[in-house]
Amino acid sequence: TINEERLFRMLSKSSETGTIPGNGLSRLALSDQDQEMRNIYKEWCEEAGLMLRIDDLGNMYARRAGKNNLPPVVVGSHLDTQPAGGRFDGILGVLLALEVVQTLNDNGIETERPLEIVNFTNEEGARFEPPMLGSGGIAGVFDQAYVYSRKDADGFSFLEELERIGYKGEAGNRLGDFHSFLELHIEQGPILEDEDKQIGVVEGVQGINWLEVTLKGEADHAGPTPMHLRKDALMAAAEIMNQLEKNIATTDITVTVGKISVSPNSVNCVPGEAHFTVDIRSANDKLRKEAFEETKKTIRRVSEDREVGVEMTELWETEKIDFDSNITEVIENSATELGYSSKRILSGAGHDAKYVNNLGPTAMIFVPSVNGKSHVPSELTLDRDIVSGANTLYHTVLTLSKE
Amino acid sequence: TINEERLFRMLSKSSETGTIPGNGLSRLALSDQDQEMRNIYKEWCEEAGLMLRIDDLGNMYARRAGKNNLPPVVVGSHLDTQPAGGRFDGILGVLLALEVVQTLNDNGIETERPLEIVNFTNEEGARFEPPMLGSGGIAGVFDQAYVYSRKDADGFSFLEELERIGYKGEAGNRLGDFHSFLELHIEQGPILEDEDKQIGVVEGVQGINWLEVTLKGEADHAGPTPMHLRKDALMAAAEIMNQLEKNIATTDITVTVGKISVSPNSVNCVPGEAHFTVDIRSANDKLRKEAFEETKKTIRRVSEDREVGVEMTELWETEKIDFDSNITEVIENSATELGYSSKRILSGAGHDAKYVNNLGPTAMIFVPSVNGKSHVPSELTLDRDIVSGANTLYHTVLTLSKE
Numbered sequence: 011t012i013n014e015e016r017l018f019r020m021l022s023k024s025s026e027t028g029t030i031p032g033n034g035l036s037r038l039a040l041s042d043q044d045q046e047m048r049n050i051y052k053e054w055c056e057e058a059g060l061m062l063r064i065d066d067l068g069n070m071y072a073r074r075a076g077k078n079n080l081p082p083v084v085v086g087s088h089l090d091t092q093p094a095g096g097r098f099d100g101i102l103g104v105l106l107a108l109e110v111v112q113t114l115n116d117n118g119i120e121t122e123r124p125l126e127i128v129n130f131t132n133e134e135g136a137r138f139e140p141p142m143l144g145s146g147g148i149a150g151v152f153d154q155a156y157v158y159s160r161k162d163a164d165g166f167s168f169l170e171e172l173e174r175i176g177y178k179g180e181a182g183n184r185l186g187d188f189h190s191f192l193e194l195h196i197e198q199g200p201i202l203e204d205e206d207k208q209i210g211v212v213e214g215v216q217g218i219n220w221l222e223v224t225l226k227g228e229a230d231h232a233g234p235t236p237m238h239l240r241k242d243a244l245m246a247a248a249e250i251m252n253q254l255e256k257n258i259a260t261t262d263i264t265v266t267v268g269k270i271s272v273s274p275n276s277v278n279c280v281p282g283e284a285h286f287t288v289d290i291r292s293a294n295d296k297l298r299k300e301a302f303e304e305t306k307k308t309i310r311r312v313s314e315d316r317e318v319g320v321e322m323t324e325l326w327e328t329e330k331i332d333f334d335s336n337i338t339e340v341i342e343n344s345a346t347e348l349g350y351s352s353k354r355i356l357s358g359a360g361h362d363a364k365y366v367n368n369l370g371p372t373a374m375i376f377v378p379s380v381n382g383k384s385h386v387p388s389e390l391t392l393d394r395d396i397v398s399g400a401n402t403l404y405h406t407v408l409t410l411s412k413e
Numbered sequence: 414t415i416n417e418e419r420l421f422r423m424l425s426k427s428s429e430t431g432t433i434p435g436n437g438l439s440r441l442a443l444s445d446q447d448q449e450m451r452n453i454y455k456e457w458c459e460e461a462g463l464m465l466r467i468d469d470l471g472n473m474y475a476r477r478a479g480k481n482n483l484p485p486v487v488v489g490s491h492l493d494t495q496p497a498g499g500r501f502d503g504i505l506g507v508l509l510a511l512e513v514v515q516t517l518n519d520n521g522i523e524t525e526r527p528l529e530i531v532n533f534t535n536e537e538g539a540r541f542e543p544p545m546l547g548s549g550g551i552a553g554v555f556d557q558a559y560v561y562s563r564k565d566a567d568g569f570s571f572l573e574e575l576e577r578i579g580y581k582g583e584a585g586n587r588l589g590d591f592h593s594f595l596e597l598h599i600e601q602g603p604i605l606e607d608e609d610k611q612i613g614v615v616e617g618v619q620g621i622n623w624l625e626v627t628l629k630g631e632a633d634h635a636g637p638t639p640m641h642l643r644k645d646a647l648m649a650a651a652e653i654m655n656q657l658e659k660n661i662a663t664t665d666i667t668v669t670v671g672k673i674s675v676s677p678n679s680v681n682c683v684p685g686e687a688h689f690t691v692d693i694r695s696a697n698d699k700l701r702k703e704a705f706e707e708t709k710k711t712i713r714r715v716s717e718d719r720e721v722g723v724e725m726t727e728l729w730e731t732e733k734i735d736f737d738s739n740i741t742e743v744i745e746n747s748a749t750e751l752g753y754s755s756k757r758i759l760s761g762a763g764h765d766a767k768y769v770n771n772l773g774p775t776a777m778i779f780v781p782s783v784n785g786k787s788h789v790p791s792e793l794t795l796d797r798d799i800v801s802g803a804n805t806l807y808h809t810v811l812t813l814s815k816e
């Protein structure tokens with residue numbers, strides 16, 4: 011089993027970079043905080059005797075040689091966070107992978123296959139939209155030019171920031187052929203906790219659509235402009251949000267408006283423009299696609315009724331995927347052998363593993379999230395669940411590296 | 414009559430400070446742009462032979478002596494603008510007052526009473542809420558400590574910024590006893606244009622409430638969090654906005670949500686907090702007060718239904734007021750004598766004259782707004798309407814200064 015003391019020391023140290031009130035982290039991709047965390051992580055990898063390489067998208071790979079020069083077992087996740095995120099989302103998966111390597115070192119174990127651990131760039135999509143640009147980039151979902159050109163809210167591009175923090179490597183360093191890919195992650199939902207299970211054996215990831223909407227009405231003075239003469243972009247957005255919640259969201263489909271802004275944004279100005287995003291998810295691709303079409307129809311109908319112009323940009327779409335059944339079985343057996351309760355589960359969030367799945371056999375391990383919370387400073391996974399996750403990951407890696 | 418060429422030169426020059434695309438101005442109170450405009454205006458006042466003094470709130474008074482040391486006729490408005498405002502709102506009233514003085518100079522006229530022209534600080538309320546801090550300050554509506562402590566969105570206080578731009582004067586310089594106060598302003602609404610009238614004789618100003626609302630739900634991940642477990646602050650805000658528009662806004666009551674923001678403001682985060690403002694107006698104080706109570710009830714009801722916390726701050730309230738009937742008569746007669754069509758009208762917007770009215774006889778002159786637009790870069794008043802306004806103001810001042 012893994013070394014708990016070392017693991018928690020590492021986790022606690024990683025919480026010192028980008029700390030915000032409420033025990034949270036703000037470590038947006040390619041920011042100064044991300045750079046600082048990458049530097050620390052790089053040192054740790056070198057201390058563990060790993061060979062580090064960085065690809066053209068800033069993904070970091072740390073390799074441990076095996077007995078044979080076979081395709082490696084790869085384990086990883088991401089070190090970036092939401093603007094006001096927690097200490098576990100992504101980070102846990104990277105640091106537990108490193109702990110697995112250190113445990114192998116402690117025990118003098120030479121695995122049959124090489125081992126690689128990965129930190130993917132911009133998983134969150136909070137700074138550069140859409141999410142998973144690093145893993146999607148190497149999986150052929152996004153081409154290099156697209157990834158490089160993505161801009162943050164202040165107009166800085168992915169490429170500029172990647173170069174600025176000094177983490178632009180070579181395209182030749184991208185992930186090569188691999189035997190299997192594993193990602194351990196917090197669940198970010200309430201199911202494992204509700205059902206009192208220690209390990210989630212993740213069978214797949216639900217589908218996602220992201221839509222960016224701009225409504226163009228007319229700015230006016232809030233005082234002398236009668237209601238019937240207004241083209242209020244925010245009132246139109248409010249009607250749309252209400253409709254989406256009432257008619258589109260069901261128990262099988264989630265609808266989230268996560269970002270909104272208006273212009274001129276002054277108390278006594280009728281908003282002339284409103285910008286917002288829509289995130290639609292379902293485990294059922296057919297339902298999701300219907301909901302997405304229905305959403306665009308609702309937006310168009312309300313805009314027409316109110317004589318407000320509308321622009322829609324489809325920011326992101328991913329289909330529902332199924333992970334490799336051999337790997338999920340190995341994960342399930344590892345948990346059982348270690349005496350941990352487990353449950354097969356579908357991921358509600360996107361993950362790097364989702365795109366890596368395009369390239370080869372992939373699966374994920376979930377550990378419980380207290381109150382199902384994530385993307386908030388109060389995000390928490392209990393120490394004992396972290397230990398179960400680490401041991402399950404360790405045993406899964408050991409088994410896979412023998413295949 | 415006034416000197417059109419000089420007037421339009423002055424207006425055009427004043428549009429060069431804080432220019433934004435679309436022919437608009439961004440000259441927020443106590444900003445660098447406001448400072449630059451004040452400096453230019455100060456020079457113009459000195460060139461016109463006026464004695465300048467500045468009070469503790471940054472209000473600028475420029476005095477022209479009269480034959481007798483009687484209480485002066487005072488004319489003024491404001492030089493600050495909305496974040497994306499036009500070239501006329503406020504500015505026109507200050508510059509036409511200066512043109513009146515210059516016309517008196519040209520004609521070598523010494524008025525019986527002294528004349529004062531005023532530029533009030535922070536009329537818009539766009540940078541420091543609420544509006545009309547300068548005029549409200551001298552009228553006893555807001556005390557000095559309150560005005561000084563108002564903060565902009567970046568946390569800078571009124572006092573800091575007033576000192577920084579070098580326009581903090583003495584409390585002893587505040588507006589003293591006066592014979593009459595006149596403010597010329599653009600209508601900012603569609604009535605004069607619709608009815609093809611050149612001059613609005615403003616009989617009063619409607620009442621206003623400003624409310625600031627914070628809804629505190631729970632931030633969550635947009636993916637794995639089922640709809641029924643969410644406490645989405647933005648969906649609550651959307652329902653509230655919809656209700657306000659449907660149930661509170663009528664032809665006699667306007668309701669505007671001009672500002673909104675959410676946190677964490679990330680595409681894949683359920684908004685944990687939503688902040689927005691509500692502006693409610695009516696010519697009928699009873700209706701307005703009922704609408705305001707109803708608004709607070711709606712906000713509380715929706716928040717309770719959705720188990721979302723709520724904080725409300727009443728930012729501003731002004732009652733409906735009536736201007737001085739003697740002055741409105743003088744304005745109406747001046748317009749008629751000059752051959753201009755006129756109409757008695759109620760102001761939908763707040764104005765410095767509204768608070769000065771607490772101190773002594775006050776009234777306003779409106780000139781038409783093309784399409785009723787204001788608080789937007791495309792705000793426009795036609796040259797011929799500006800000239801009618803200037804001449805009406807000139808004749809009104811001449812008449813009042815003889816009283």
Ligand SMILES: NC(=O)NCCC(=O)O
Nearest residue numbers: 133134141359360636681
């Ligand atoms: N795990 C995670 O939060 N990923 C971000 C992508 C998403 O929105 O699901």
Ligand SMILES: NC(=O)NCCC(=O)O
Nearest residue numbers: 233278536537544762763
């Ligand atoms: N005239 C004007 O736009 N004043 C600002 C105060 C208000 O909101 O009415």
